[in-house]
Every structure is written in structure tokens, then in C-alpha cells.
Amino acid sequence: MGSPGRRRIDEIGEESRRRILDAAEELFAERGFDRTSFVDIAERSGISRGSIPWHFKNKEGLVMAVVERAVNREIPPDRYQTVPPIAELFDDAAALAQDANLPLLFMILAKAIGGAEAVRGQYQEFLTRRRGGLEDWLRAQRPKDADPETAAKQERVFAVALNGALLGIHLQSLVDPDSFDLREVLRSLATVLDDNLNGVWRTLPVPATTRPTDTRTRGRNQSRD
CATH class of the missing domain: 1.10.357.10 (Tetracycline Repressor, domain 2)
Structure with a gap:
């Protein structure tokens, strides 16, 4: 079972991710992809610019x-x-x-x-x-x-x-x-x-229930009887 401190860190990480996504979603809709920068998203979200690539790479x-x-x-x-x-x-x-x-x-x-x-x-x-x-x-x-x-x-x-x-x-x-x-x-x-x-x-x-050789095998077996 994880420690309370570790769970709190996870919660902070998820909250930061959500705030970045919320800010990016608003800004992409307002300005478009090319005219929105990490600086803009950081200012809107209240999350440091360096945290954005940590969460999303690029x-x-x-x-x-x-x-x-x-x-x-x-x-x-x-x-x-x-x-x-x-x-x-x-x-x-x-x-x-x-x-x-x-x-x-x-x-x-x-x-x-x-x-x-x-x-x-x-x-x-x-x-x-x-x-x-x-x-x-x-x-x-x-x-x-x-x-x-x-x-x-x-x-x-x-x-x-x-x-x-x-x-x-x-x-x-x-x-x-x-x-x-x-x-x-x-x-x-x-x-x-x-x-x-x-x-x-x-x-x-439909999958075959018997192999193609079954009939021939039965014939050979019967001939031996």
C-alpha cells in the first residue's frame, strides 16, 4: 500500500495535467494550434512552463x-x-x-x-x-x-x-x-x-470439427478389420 505522501504527489500530478489540458483546450480553440505557445498555456493554467513537456513531451x-x-x-x-x-x-x-x-x-x-x-x-x-x-x-x-x-x-x-x-x-x-x-x-x-x-x-x-485425413484413416482402419 502506498504512503499518503506518494498518493498526494500522484494527485498533484493529475491535477496539474488536468489544468494544463483545460488551458490548452481553451487556447487552441481561441487562437489555434500554431499561435498557442507553452508560455501561453503556463500563464493560463498557473502551472510552470517546464512542467508541460514533463507531462506531454512536446x-x-x-x-x-x-x-x-x-x-x-x-x-x-x-x-x-x-x-x-x-x-x-x-x-x-x-x-x-x-x-x-x-x-x-x-x-x-x-x-x-x-x-x-x-x-x-x-x-x-x-x-x-x-x-x-x-x-x-x-x-x-x-x-x-x-x-x-x-x-x-x-x-x-x-x-x-x-x-x-x-x-x-x-x-x-x-x-x-x-x-x-x-x-x-x-x-x-x-x-x-x-x-x-x-x-x-x-x-x-465454420471451423472444421474433423481433420481432412479422418475419412481416409477410417477407410484404412476398416480395410484391416
Whole structure:
């Protein structure tokens, strides 16, 4: 069991991290990523400038932490460990579109595509975690008699496709929000996914219960009798 002093240090660390994230979130929304410095964040948060890289390594790590916290507010990491209805998950996605930090997600994506290696690595980790959550959700619905290896491959494909579709829809909602009803589009996608997922499960091979050599072996055994 840890000492009271150690627990207090942990609490201070978590409180400092929260205050830095709160300040960064406000400043990124007000000024944008490029025009916000560690000095600005330190002044807003009341935390020393030197503590910021200690918590987040660099500015890219900080902005990814801001984005991930915003995503987790609407879609917690353990959201996919149960099997909520597809429509309910897409309602979560619609709520995420209203978060003021969503534009940061695409700003970071642009930097990652542009060749910023530090940003790219962190963005890849972020996408991997989100896809992993979707794979967990799909795996929870997998028929018990499905071939595990084939099912896992199909779940990865579905997770990538679904994550890409959600990112694309959210991007359009930011650029051209008045051209479509976001919730209506997401519900339509949920219906398509539901229909196709059921079809995929039906086509998955069932693991063989006997080896191909069993019949030949039985034939040889019978000939000896």
C-alpha cells in the first residue's frame, strides 16, 4: 500500500495535467494550434512552463491529449466493451461532431499527412486505439461458431472502414454543415453497417470439427478389420 505522501504527489500530478489540458483546450480553440505557445498555456493554467513537456513531451503530444480527451468525453474507451445498438453508437458520433475540439483532429491529420513524423506517430496511435475499440465491439457480436482467424480479419476491415466513414462524415460536417442532416446521415450509415454485418457473419466459414485425413484413416482402419 502506498504512503499518503506518494498518493498526494500522484494527485498533484493529475491535477496539474488536468489544468494544463483545460488551458490548452481553451487556447487552441481561441487562437489555434500554431499561435498557442507553452508560455501561453503556463500563464493560463498557473502551472510552470517546464512542467508541460514533463507531462506531454512536446506540443504535438499535448494537442493529441486534448483531442483524445475530447473524444473520450463523448465516446469513452470502454464504450465498445459491451454491445450497445449500432444506432446508439452513432448518436455518440453525432455528439462528438458538436465538440469544439473536433477541428483540431483534422488539423493534426493535415500535419501528419504533411510529413511531421512526431505528429504522425501519435496520430497513428490514436487511430489504432479507436479502431481497436471498434474491433472489440464487433468481436462481442461474433457468432460463436465463426472461424476466429477469418472473423478477426473481417473485424479489422470493418473497423477501418467504419472509422474512415465517420472521419469523412465529420469532416464534411465541419466544412459544409448546412448541406445535410448529420444525424440522418449517421443513422443511414448505421443501417447499412447493420445489414452488411449480418451478411458477413453468415458467410464466415465454420471451423472444421474433423481433420481432412479422418475419412481416409477410417477407410484404412476398416480395410484391416
